[in-house]
Amino acid sequence: MPQYKRKKWLYHALLALGLALSPLVYAAHDGIKVGVSSTPQVESLQIAVNEARAQGLNVELVEFSDWNTPNIALANGDIDVNYFQHIPFLENAKKQAGYDFVAIAPGTIMKIGLYSHKWKSFAQIPLGGKVAIAGDPVNGGRGLLLLERAGLIRLKPGLGYKATIQDITANPRKLQIVQLEASQLARALDDVDLAQGYPSFLKLAGDNPDNALLFDGLENKIYALQWVVRKQDVNNAQIRRFIAIYQHSKQVRASLDKVFGKLYAPAWL
Numbered sequence: 001m002p003q004y005k006r007k008k009w010l011y012h013a014l015l016a017l018g019l020a021l022s023p024l025v026y027a028a029h030d031g032i033k034v035g036v037s038s039t040p041q042v043e044s045l046q047i048a049v050n051e052a053r054a055q056g057l058n059v060e061l062v063e064f065s066d067w068n069t070p071n072i073a074l075a076n077g078d079i080d081v082n083y084f085q086h087i088p089f090l091e092n093a094k095k096q097a098g099y100d101f102v103a104i105a106p107g108t109i110m111k112i113g114l115y116s117h118k119w120k121s122f123a124q125i126p127l128g129g130k131v132a133i134a135g136d137p138v139n140g141g142r143g144l145l146l147l148e149r150a151g152l153i154r155l156k157p158g159l160g161y162k163a164t165i166q167d168i169t170a171n172p173r174k175l176q177i178v179q180l181e182a183s184q185l186a187r188a189l190d191d192v193d194l195a196q197g198y199p200s201f202l203k204l205a206g207d208n209p210d211n212a213l214l215f216d217g218l219e220n221k222i223y224a225l226q227w228v229v230r231k232q233d234v235n236n237a238q239i240r241r242f243i244a245i246y247q248h249s250k251q252v253r254a255s256l257d258k259v260f261g262k263l264y265a266p267a268w269l
Contacts, residue, residue, distance in 0.1 A: 031058025032238045035070040035082035037183075038063045039200030041108070044255040045083070048246040059242050067136065067182060074230060075099055081239050083107055086223045088138040088161050102234050103226035105243045106267035108256065110225070113212025114146050115197040117189045122150050122213060128174050129193035135179035140164065142216065142223070143196035147177075150214050199263045209263055224267030 036045055042063065049059045062079050064070045070082040071093050085093070086109075093099055119125055131152075133143030141161035147153045154170035155163045165177055180188055185195050186205035199209035216223075227243050229236065246252055247268050256264060 031060065032080040032236075032242060033060045033062050033078070034242070035062045035064060035073050035079040035084070037067065037070065037084040037200075038065050038204075040203045040259045041200060041256075043259060044252045045246070047251045047255055048242065048249055051249055051251070052242050052245050055245070057238060057241055057245075065183065071097065071099060071101070071228075074101065074228065077230075080233060080236065081227055081229045081242075083225060083227050085228065086138075086225055088222060089136070090226060090228060092136075092138050100231045101228050102231050103228050104234055104239070105227045105247070106221065107225040107227060107246075108260075108264045109218050109221055109223055109267045110199055110260070111212075111215045111218060111263045112142065112146070112199075113197050113209070113215045114150060114194055115186075115189060115202070115207075115212050116194045118193055120213075122152060122194075125152070125173065125175070125193050128176060130176045130178060130191075132178050132180050132185055132188045132192045132195040134182040134185065134196055136182065137162070137164070139182055139196075140179055144168070146196060146214060146216055147175075199260055203259070210261070218265040221267050 034045070036042060042061065045061055049061055052059045062073070064073070064084070067084065067089070070079070070084050073079045074082050075097075087103060090101060090103055094101060116125075131147065133147070134140045138161050141159070141163045144153070144155060144163045144165070144167075145161065148155050152173065152175060153168050156167045156169055159167055165179070178192070182198060183201055185197055186201040186207055189195050189197075189207070197209065197212065202209040227239070229239060233239060247266070253266070256266075
């Protein structure tokens with residue numbers, strides 16, 4: 001092949017290679033995608049997104065309506081970080097699906113409670129009453145612990161949030177305990193006598209999250225929401241920068257205070 005033709009061929013080959021690779025290069029530096037659950041927390045996250053963009057960091061929120069897809073999306077690389085789960089939920093997800101995820105920073109910790117549209121005290125709940133708790137292993141165990149604190153059941157000792165319905169050792173009122181997806185618990189209140197509830201989902205359902213018969217407190221930071229990434233992104237500068245913006249923004253805190261009042265606390269402080 002003549003030299004000029006060889007150079008021309010090499011030029012076009014390198015140009016084609018550059019065009020093929022350029023979307024990957026730009027994608028790696030074009031900002032981050034944050035997976036979140038569709039809750040009222042999105043309002044404060046959007047404030048942080050706007051502040052990040054004003055500082056030159058492009059961030060996109062990707063909302064999910066369940067608690068499984070955000071981890072699937074993270075594993076597939078469709079998002080760069082997710083923010084919806086606490087440590088016990090994350091550890092269970094890693095065990096079940098083999099995810100190579102790392103929690104790199106805490107977010108908010110939310111109270112949960114036991115709620116009823118029919119009764120004003122636990123003493124009024126009838127024999128054989130229906131009680132709804134979360135269907136996933138970790139949050140279901142947290143619901144059972146609340147029922148035990150309310151004096152409605154007894155559990156095998158020492159299990160903590162790992163307790164299951166099979167670990168109930170006493171149920172004197174013969175309560176029917178049903179398990180639902182956590183996001184559906186607030187909408188089940190008209191159909192059950194008592195339900196485990198989350199402030200975010202209660203607000204979405206138009207309910208008042210302050211009216212719990214019993215609250216799980218804010219002191220146990222193991223239940224704080226976490227910023228979760230794939231292991232290779234533990235030191236991702238853009239993700240770390242966005243988390244810092246979220247945690248230090250006065251506007252974000254004002255939004256959280258307005259939406260949740262005393263039902264939440266910033267676990268990073």
